[in-house]
Amino acid sequence: MRTDKKITGVLLTLMLISGIEAHAQLGGLLDKAKEKATKAIEKKIDKNSLSEKSGATINAGNSNIVTGDSLVFTEDFSAFQPGASATSFKTNGAANVVTASGQKGKWLDLRDKAIYKFSRQLNYPRRFTLSFDIIAKADQIKDIAPLSFGFASDNSVRQYASNIGTYVQLHYYDANQVNIGSNKPEKFVNTTFDLEPWINRPLHIVLSVDGERMAVYLNNIKLADTVLFSPAAAKNFYITAPWEYANDAGVLVSNFKVSGFRN
Numbered sequence: 707m708r709t710d711k712k713i714t715g716v717l718l719t720l721m722l723i724s725g726i727e728a729h730a731q732l733g734g735l736l737d738k739a740k741e742k743a744t745k746a747i748e749k750k751i752d753k754n755s756l757s758e759k760s761g762a763t764i765n766a767g768n769s770n771i772v773t774g775d776s777l778v779f780t781e782d783f784s785a786f787q788p789g790a791s792a793t794s795f796k797t798n799g800a801a802n803v804v805t806a807s808g809q810k811g812k813w814l815d816l817r818d819k820a821i822y823k824f825s826r827q828l829n830y831p832r833r834f835t836l837s838f839d840i841i842a843k844a845d846q847i848k849d850i851a852p853l854s855f856g857f858a859s860d861n862s863v864r865q866y867a868s869n870i871g872t873y874v875q876l877h878y879y880d881a882n883q884v885n886i887g888s889n890k891p892e893k894f895v896n897t898t899f900d901l902e903p904w905i906n907r908p909l910h911i912v913l914s915v916d917g918e919r920m921a922v923y924l925n926n927i928k929l930a931d932t933v934l935f936s937p938a939a940a941k942n943f944y945i946t947a948p949w950e951y952a953n954d955a956g957v958l959v960s961n962f963k964v965s966g967f968r969n
Contacts, residue, residue: 771912771923773835774965779828781962783812796825798863799947806841806958809908813841813958816853816947819866823944827861830941831966833916838962839908842878844955847902850878851948853957855911857935861942870944872934874913874922876901878948886922888934895930908961915941 781794786803792814795801799820803812816822844850856873871890877883881902887894901909904925912923918939921931935941943964947957 771835771914771926773837773912773914774833774967776831776966776968777963778830778834778966779824779826779962779964782960783814786812788812794825795822796861796863797822798866804958806843808906809841811960813960816945816957816959818851818947818950820947821863821866821944822947823858823861823863823942827942828964830915830964834964834966835912835914836943836962836964837910837912839910839960840876840904841906841908841958842901842904842955843906843958844878844951845953847881847905848879849952849955850957851950852877852879853946853948855943855945856913857939857941858944859940859942866949867946870946871939872920874911884924884929886930886934890936890939891933893932893934895932897929899924899927899929 781792783792783794783803786792788803788805790803792801792803795814797817797820799817800815801822802815802817804815805811806813814822840853842850842853852875854867854870854873854875856870858870872888873886875885876899877885878901882898882900884897884899884901885894886897910923910925912921912926914921914923915935918933918935918937919931920934922929945959951957
């Protein structure tokens with residue numbers, strides 16, 4: 707009787723071991739299948755991303771920018787005393803005018819978690835250019851979270867990201883990542899521009915709009931030129947300051963100029 711129990715116990719042990727080995731083998735097969743499926747999905751996403759980017763010009767190199775010849779709006783904050791609030795901008799934070807060490811002129815100090823729009827709602831022509839300068843002041847580029855600017859569907863500043871439609875994001879803490887896109891039509895362009903050399907000195911930005919298309923230039927380098935507006939889209943320029951700064955970093959902007967084209 708005891709012998710039968712021993713035999714039964716041995717058989718159960720062998721079956722358990724076999725089951726564990728089979729489960730391990732099955733788990734390995736499932737892991738491999740899961741890995742293949744993940745790679746297939748990533749490949750599909752990559753293809754979709756490429757299809758979304760069709761029509762966009764990425765990193766087109768140095769470009770001759772044609773700016774508008776009919777002035778619509780300009781602001782360099784020269785009419786404001788340092789420490790005063792810039793009445794030409796509206797914000798959910800503060801819009802203080804400052805000077806920058808080693809830099810000419812006056813600048814708008816962008817407070818963290820704040821959105822900025824022109825106080826006066828502009829009537830943009832179909833074709834126009836909007837330019838301005840950015841100084842990202844920091845000891846290290848990683849001390850600044852991403853900055854975003856572009857066009858929103860309204861001129862409200864009630865929320866940090868109020869109805870943003872078309873955007874350009876400078877990912878300072880990633881050193882060279884720039885995202886450009888819109889939600890109507892859905893478009894996303896991921897490109898690169900070395901932001902680190904532009905810490906503590908002005909970086910010139912030009913947005914060139916022609917109907918539904920917008921070209922984006924940083925330091926005279928075209929990063930994208932593609933459809934970023936729906937035909938009836940309202941355009942209200944905005945800047946959202948970085949969500950946070952570290953080690954007394956900050957972002958200053960100035961020298962805004964909007965120009966249309968007579969022809």
